[in-house]
Amino acid sequence: MRHFFRQPFGTRFLYSFSPFRDTRLLSSQNFPGNSVPGSWKSMEGLVRCSANDVPLSPISFLERSAKVYRDRTSVVHGSVEYTWHETHQRCLKLASSLTQLGISRGDVVATLSPNVPAMYELHFAVPMAGAVLCTLNTRYDASILAILLKHSQTKMIFVDYLLLDVLKKALDLLQGTESRPIIIVLISEYEGPCPTITSNTYEYESLVANGCKGFEIRRPESEWDPISLNYTSGTTSRPKGVVYNHRGAYLNTLATIFLHGFGLMPNYLWTVPMFHCNGWNLTWGMAVLGGTNICLKKVSPKGIFENIALHDVTHMGGAPTVLNMIVNSSPTDQKPLPHIVDVMTGGAPPPPQVCFQMEELGFRVSHLYGLTETYGPGTYCAWKPEWNLLCPEERANMKARQGIPHPCLEDLDVKDPVTMESVPADGKTIGEVMFRGNTVMSGYFKDLQATEEAFKGGWFRSGDLAVKHHDGYLELKDRLKDIVISGGENISTIEIETVLYSHPAILEAAVVARPDDHWGQTPCAFVKLKEECNVSEHDIIQFCRGRLPHYMAPRSVVFEDLPRTSTGKVQKFILREKAKAMGSLS
Numbered sequence: 001m002r003h004f005f006r007q008p009f010g011t012r013f014l015y016s017f018s019p020f021r022d023t024r025l026l027s028s029q030n031f032p033g034n035s036v037p038g039s040w041k042s043m044e045g046l047v048r049c050s051a052n053d054v055p056l057s058p059i060s061f062l063e064r065s066a067k068v069y070r071d072r073t074s075v076v077h078g079s080v081e082y083t084w085h086e087t088h089q090r091c092l093k094l095a096s097s098l099t100q101l102g103i104s105r106g107d108v109v110a111t112l113s114p115n116v117p118a119m120y121e122l123h124f125a126v127p128m129a130g131a132v133l134c135t136l137n138t139r140y141d142a143s144i145l146a147i148l149l150k151h152s153q154t155k156m157i158f159v160d161y162l163l164l165d166v167l168k169k170a171l172d173l174l175q176g177t178e179s180r181p182i183i184i185v186l187i188s189e190y191e192g193p194c195p196t197i198t199s200n201t202y203e204y205e206s207l208v209a210n211g212c213k214g215f216e217i218r219r220p221e222s223e224w225d226p227i228s229l230n231y232t233s234g235t236t237s238r239p240k241g242v243v244y245n246h247r248g249a250y251l252n253t254l255a256t257i258f259l260h261g262f263g264l265m266p267n268y269l270w271t272v273p274m275f276h277c278n279g280w281n282l283t284w285g286m287a288v289l290g291g292t293n294i295c296l297k298k299v300s301p302k303g304i305f306e307n308i309a310l311h312d313v314t315h316m317g318g319a320p321t322v323l324n325m326i327v328n329s330s331p332t333d334q335k336p337l338p339h340i341v342d343v344m345t346g347g348a349p350p351p352p353q354v355c356f357q358m359e360e361l362g363f364r365v366s367h368l369y370g371l372t373e374t375y376g377p378g379t380y381c382a383w384k385p386e387w388n389l390l391c392p393e394e395r396a397n398m399k400a401r402q403g404i405p406h407p408c409l410e411d412l413d414v415k416d417p418v419t420m421e422s423v424p425a426d427g428k429t430i431g432e433v434m435f436r437g438n439t440v441m442s443g444y445f446k447d448l449q450a451t452e453e454a455f456k457g458g459w460f461r462s463g464d465l466a467v468k469h470h471d472g473y474l475e476l477k478d479r480l481k482d483i484v485i486s487g488g489e490n491i492s493t494i495e496i497e498t499v500l501y502s503h504p505a506i507l508e509a510a511v512v513a514r515p516d517d518h519w520g521q522t523p524c525a526f527v528k529l530k531e532e533c534n535v536s537e538h539d540i541i542q543f544c545r546g547r548l549p550h551y552m553a554p555r556s557v558v559f560e561d562l563p564r565t566s567t568g569k570v571q572k573f574i575l576r577e578k579a580k581a582m583g584s585l586s
């Protein structure tokens, strides 16, 4: 296999669609005489105006659900329960309070909160105020939080009371560097007085109560107006600030709910953090469907099974690590499911064995793939009925493929990153996954150079390596930064990890490159064993050699817990450092 991945990118730079085109279409004043612009002038009788041309925005999903699903339950959390009418009213009032506190169009309003009703409401209230929602990862420490608060130019932050301490530390680090102190809004679950931090502190429910329900929504002037700022998981580098626009959020939401067989009015259990790509767009998606959002502050297998029974959950989601946690949970925590529960998984490669075991427990797994830069879900493994006839192992392998683009994406391809030519659909030739369309980010906030790099060649370059199968389905092999090159051969770490996960004693596995004087690099496996299991390095290597070509089998195995990002991805850069410190094997 040729390894072109380490070569520099081509220098051609071309935007197939300009990010700077003017998309303000709403009022007839843009088109004097109510005529239509450009080439369409030759077609008489057309008028482009607010009757037929409105900027797409997820805000409209909530306005509709307040009418269509008025008295149905929108959000549940413990004893708290709202209807869609109430959620709409609360969001309007909250948006009004934001503007009264000085939030203007385009200002960034951040959150530091687990999945609670306030977090759900902010997904509508902040855009209703014309502002940009920035949902920060709840596992950040004070120093990274301080960096991101500064980078995002946050004006106001909504914080769960359990995370107040870490926020206070971050704000201390920022002291003196901000021209205006950040306004703090505390999301508390108790009725007591609001703890004082600064005079700039408010309490969530009082902002809702004091807002005006007749508030006039500050709708986007253009579909391209930013709606949210999402930081990437920071698996390969420092988190990058990805900007979503209203149009992309609208389209990706519709694509996501379409893909995963959500019927109307699902009961959705929030096991995916809403801070991760706006909960894979399902914050907005549940409003389209009139679903019930079942909030879960802390994810545990026991809590998942209890909530499924309590709320008749129909759908949920989770990174493969959550699925792995479920299948390996104690039998006393696992309860028989009342019916099939649909689970969307993605965010990292799902080991086929884990998909298989989930299905044995009564879940139906659907697999999606994407990046923060593609509004989360970008492809899915569309299931074909004829695959039901395959043996369980083959079915699980089929399901582990990343699949095909969703219908709102213009194009997806696997290309040679230097020549930009498509790789053949032979299931063997590796190239880089590239995306193009309206559900690709507007860009990286305050980093034009990174944005231009990412869009070089007129496609969004994902940094993921994949093959295309004969049926057009995509299968990820590795991240560009993770692939192992040993004796001139590219070795997919995902393929080795799949074999490791099939070992009965292994709970978790990750493979990285270990520098080698003779081979350049060799695969080094880091594994965590299941409780009370014992197996040697030699046994694991032999197990892999029995299932993989020799050169692909790990040459060394380290037994330890895997470091993960809070979105469930293994931090391979940490493992690579460890493997490097081990020195060459040869």
Ligand SMILES: Nc1ncnc2c1ncn2[C@@H]1O[C@H](COP(=O)(O)OP(=O)(O)OP(=O)(O)O)[C@@H](O)[C@H]1O
Pocket (backbone or CB within 6 Å): 232, 233, 234, 235, 236, 237, 238, 239, 240, 345, 346, 347, 348, 349, 350, 367, 368, 369, 370, 371, 372, 373, 402, 462, 463, 464, 476, 479, 567, 569
């Ligand atoms: N279904 C999937 N199968 C395999 N890998 C996946 C899948 N879904 C997502 N990924 C991986 O997750 C990546 C996207 O993750 P995300 O946008 O959360 O941030 P990150 O790339 O981990 O962080 P950073 O860009 O800061 O390093 C993809 O590029 C891909 O490598």
